[in-house]
Structures are given as C-alpha cells and as structure tokens.
Amino acid sequence: MRVVYEFPRIPALKEVIIAVTNNGKDIECEVSGPNAEQIAPTIMAYFSSFNKIPPLVIHEGRNWYSLYWPPVPSEAHARFVEGFWRTWFFGQPTPNVVTLAITERCQCRCFHCSANVGSTLDPPQLTVEEVAKIIQESVELGVANVIFTGGEPLLHENIIECIGTVPFDKAICQVFTNGIALDLKRAASLKSAGVSSVKVSLDSPEPEGHDRLRGRKGTFSCVERAVKCALDAGLLVGLSTYAGNEFVTKEYLRRIAEVAAKWGVHEVTVFDAIATGRLMGSQGICLTPHNRQLLLEQGREVNREYGVSPRVITQSWTNSDGKFAKYIGCLAGTSQFHVTATGEFTPCDFTPLTFGNTLMTPVQALWQKLIAHPAYREHCQACRMQSPAFREQYVDAIPIGATLPYPVEFLHSEEIAALT
Ligand code: SF4
Ligand code: SF4
Numbered sequence: 001m002r003v004v005y006e007f008p009r010i011p012a013l014k015e016v017i018i019a020v021t022n023n024g025k026d027i028e029c030e031v032s033g034p035n036a037e038q039i040a041p042t043i044m045a046y047f048s049s050f051n052k053i054p055p056l057v058i059h060e061g062r063n064w065y066s067l068y069w070p071p072v073p074s075e076a077h078a079r080f081v082e083g084f085w086r087t088w089f090f091g092q093p094t095p096n097v098v099t100l101a102i103t104e105r106c107q108c109r110c111f112h113c114s115a116n117v118g119s120t121l122d123p124p125q126l127t128v129e130e131v132a133k134i135i136q137e138s139v140e141l142g143v144a145n146v147i148f149t150g151g152e153p154l155l156h157e158n159i160i161e162c163i164g165t166v167p168f169d170k171a172i173c174q175v176f177t178n179g180i181a182l183d184l185k186r187a188a189s190l191k192s193a194g195v196s197s198v199k200v201s202l203d204s205p206e207p208e209g210h211d212r213l214r215g216r217k218g219t220f221s222c223v224e225r226a227v228k229c230a231l232d233a234g235l236l237v238g239l240s241t242y243a244g245n246e247f248v249t250k251e252y253l254r255r256i257a258e259v260a261a262k263w264g265v266h267e268v269t270v271f272d273a274i275a276t277g278r279l280m281g282s283q284g285i286c287l288t289p290h291n292r293q294l295l296l297e298q299g300r301e302v303n304r305e306y307g308v309s310p311r312v313i314t315q316s317w318t319n320s321d322g323k324f325a326k327y328i329g330c331l332a333g334t335s336q337f338h339v340t341a342t343g344e345f346t347p348c349d350f351t352p353l354t355f356g357n358t359l360m361t362p363v364q365a366l367w368q369k370l371i372a373h374p375a376y377r378e379h380c381q382a383c384r385m386q387s388p389a390f391r392e393q394y395v396d397a398i399p400i401g402a403t404l405p406y407p408v409e410f411l412h413s414e415e416i417a418a419l420t
Contacts, residue, residue: 001022002022002073003020003073003074003075003077003078004019005017005019005020005078006018007078007081007082009082010085010086012090013039015033015034016032016039017031017033018031020047022061022062024061026048027050027051027073029047054307055308056311057236059071059236062074064236067174067199067236067238067267068174069145076144076168077144079144080144082142083096083142083335084327093333095367096142096143096145098145098146098147098338098339099337099338099349100131100134100149101150101151101340101349102131102150102156102162103123103124103150103151103153103155104117104120104124104150105125105150105151105152106123106152106178107152107178107181109216110203110215110278112242112278112285114276114277114278115149115151117151124342128158130343130359133359134343135165137358137362137364138363139167139170140363141364143171144170144171145172145173146171146173147173147176148174149176152180152181153175154181154182160193163175163190163193163194164194172196172197173194173195173196174195174199175190175195175197176198177199178214178219179200179219179223179225182222182225184233187230190233191233191235196235196236197235197238197266198226199238200227200237200238200239201214201239201240202223202240202241204256205255205258207221223239227239227263227264231264236266237266239259239269239310240269241256241269242271242273243314244273245285248292248298251298253268253312254301254302257305257306257310261306266308267312267313268312268313269312269314269315270299270312270314270315272286272287272319272383273285273287274350274385274386276350276395277352286386319381329380329381330379330380330382330384332347332348332351332376332384333370333371334379338351339358339363343357345358345370347384352398352404352406353408355369375390393411
C-alpha cells in the first residue's frame with residue numbers, strides 16, 4: 001500500500017511530496033521536492049518511529065496503531081500528520097478530532113454521566129443537515145477523526161445518514177456507545193456506512209458493579225454482546241472506562257484488561273473521573289497524586305503483559321510529561337473540540353463552557369475564539385478540568401442553576417462591568 005502525502009496548509013512543505021509505503025513489514029517513506037535533502041532525515045525519522053510500535057491490527061495494507069488515529073498510510077492520516085505538525089512545529093493549533101453528541105437520548109442513568117442526560121423530558125438532538133454542516137466545517141478546519149457520542153448515538157434514528165455525511169477520503173469515524181442497542185444487524189450497518197471502530201463503555205469488570213453504575217440491569221451482558229457483534233461485523237473494537245480512586249485501589253484495570261483480552265478487544269481507554277455533569281461538585285472522586293502514579297504503573301504492567309490486543313491508553317499517561325505524551329496533554333484547544341446535541345461548541349465533552357453555537361456560527365470562527373481565549377491560548381499538559389486554579393476561575397464562577405454549557409463571555413461579566 002502506497003499513499004502520497006502532501007501538506008498544502010504548511011507553507012514550508014507546500015511543494016514537498018512524501019510517498020509513504022506499507023510493505024507489509026515496515027513503514028517506509030521517500031521525500032521529494034524543494035529542499036528534500038535537508039528535510040528528508042527529519043521526515044524519515046518521524047515515519048520510521050512507527051516501526052517501533054507494533055500495530056493493533058493490519059487491515060487492507062494499512063496499520064492501525066490506535067483506534068483514534070487514521071491508519072498508516074492513508075489520506076486521512078496525511079491530514080492528521082499535517083494537523084499535528086501545524087500544531088506542534090508551526091504554532092497553528094489545528095484540531096484533529098471532533099466529538100459530536102448527536103443526541104441526548106439515552107437508556108442509562110450513569111452515576112458519572114458528563115452529559116448529564118435525563119435532565120430534560122424532551123432530549124435534544126441534531127438533524128442530519130446540522131450534523132452535515134458541523135462535520136463539513138470541522139473537516140475543512142483539519143479534523144481527521146469524527147467521533148459520534150451522545151447521549152447514546154445509536155438512539156438517533158438517522159445515525160446511518162449522519163455517518164454518511166463524513167467524507168471518508170479525509171477522515172475516519174468512530175462511534176462511542178453503551179452497547180445496549182448494538183446487535184449484529186446494527187454493527188453490520190455501521191460497518192457498511194464506513195465506521196472504523198466502536199468504543200463500548202465498561203465501568204467495572206464486575207457485572208453487578210457495571211450495572212449499578214449504569215443505573216440499569218443487564219448492561220454488562222449487553223457490552224459483551226456488543227463487542228462480539230462488532231467484531232463479527234469486522235469493526236475494530238475498544239472499551240472505554242474511567243478511573244477514580246477505588247478503580248485504582250481495587251486494581252480494576254488489570255481485570256478489565258483480562259476481560260478485554262478474553263473478548264478480543266483491540267484497545268482500552270481509561271479516562272479520569274472528572275467532577276462534571278452529574279459529578280459536578282464531587283471533587284473527591286478525582287484521582288489523588290498517589291493513585292495516579294499507581295494507575296500509571298498498572299497501565300505499564302498491563303501493556304507489558306499484553307503488548308497489543310488490548311493496548312491500554314490512560315488519560316493519566318496522556319496528561320503526563322512522558323516521552324511522547326508531552327505532544328498530547330490537555331486536548332482542548334490543541335487538537336480537539338466538542339459539539340453538544342444543541343450545537344454548542346465546547347472545549348471538550350467534560351468542560352461546561354460554550355464558545356458559541358455551531359448552528360449559527362462557522363466552526364472555524366469558534367475554534368479561533370477558543371484558541372485565542374486566555375484559558376486556552378497556551379498548551380496545558382495536565383487536565384484543565386482537574387486543575388483547582390482553572391476550576392476556580394472558569395467552573396466555580398458559573399452561577400448556580402445556570403443552563404450548561406455556560407457562555408464563556410458571561411463569566412465574570414459583572415466584575416468586568418464594574419471595572420469599566
Ligand atoms: S454516560 Fe453515556 S451511557 Fe451513561 S447516561 Fe451518560 S450518555 Fe448515557
Ligand atoms: S480538560 Fe483537557 S484533559 Fe481534561 S478532559 Fe477536557 S480535553 Fe481532556
């Protein structure tokens with residue numbers, strides 16, 4: 001498999017052509033164009049670094065290193081690399097990922113729900129036309145991975161039409177689901193629509209524990225069935241979970257990895273428990289520094305044991321100052337943004353602040369507003385939503401009872417008015 005990578009949005013590389021080949025064993029690249037001799041060593045070092053990481057899976061001549069990254073080589077990966085280089089080496093933050101909550105409908109009432117679904121009798125959802133607008137503008141901005149979330153995205157009656165608006169020559173598409181509605185027929189329809197992977201939520205390795213946290217009996221067995229159906233349909237499959245202090249002290253990661261390996265899951269993502277949504281005000285659930293270190297060690301042990309299938313990614317690692325993790329950190333305003341089921345543009349799905357509505361304002365303008373904001377214009381290695389200083393200024397300042405997400409420009413408006 002050979003794909004030519006071009007970088008039209010990086011002036012210094014505008015006429016450089018990079019041919020990336022997957023020869024079935026290694027990733028190779030050839031560089032041509034102006035100044036090829038000077039820049040080739042750096043570019044070749046970048047691409048050869050992939051050869052140090054075993055792929056999760058090789059599919060149709062392309063290596064998948066994570067379910068979040070487009071496969072190598074591919075046109076979507078070329079765009080992903082362009083965005084990454086623009087962000088980190090050319091001072092132009094470019095989003096690679098949009099998470100899009102297409103509906104707030106959901107069958108669960110999870111203890112930790114960041115979307116706080118169930119708070120209205122008539123849950124909002126985006127129309128196919130609205131989804132198409134948001135995706136088109138997001139992809140024009142640089143997005144190479146469109147992630148459908150919710151609520152439960154499979155409850156959107158037109159989800160297949162929504163997926164059909166993703167330009168698959170430019171971006172991959174993932175669906176995050178609680179698994180309840182993911183049977184074989186639905187999995188096959190997602191696969192034929194172009195979805196590359198599903199991420200199914202699993203809060204606990206214990207069936208009763210998972211059902212209790214989801215507020216609904218039988219959800220653990222739904223997760224097991226959903227994973228099987230998705231794999232049978234040819235989708236790549238991940239599990240997503242979240243870590244609070246008990247998760248670490250009870251060593252749930254090891255046990256979830258065992259379950260994932262038994263089921264044939266490719267990747268496990270461990271988000272941090274964050275005091276937002278239904279957990280707003282419950283800062284005690286956040287990882288202590290000691291437990292964060294333990295979780296990092298548990299993640300390393302599991303990855304040493306399994307290598308791939310499953311590979312574990314923890315938010316504690318992406319927010320650390322580890323070797324490659326320093327190019328990740330807090331994704332908000334660096335490489336990702338979120339759109340709610342009412343079209344609000346937020347820094348991420350855990351941050352209850354809106355920078356405007358995508359149904360009224362172009363996504364590009366809202367991204368520029370985000371990256372120019374004092375809270376987001378500098379890269380932040382750690383999670384902003386777990387930073388006491390950030391919370392004091394931008395979360396605790398939200399008036400009690402206000403509708404969320406709260407317009408960022410309304411924060412401190414009374415104090416500003418008093419000063420002017
Ligand atoms: S966390 Fe997900 S599955 Fe649970 S209530 Fe919220 S949207 Fe539904
Ligand atoms: S604030 Fe940053 S690190 Fe924290 S959840 Fe949002 S994007 Fe992730």
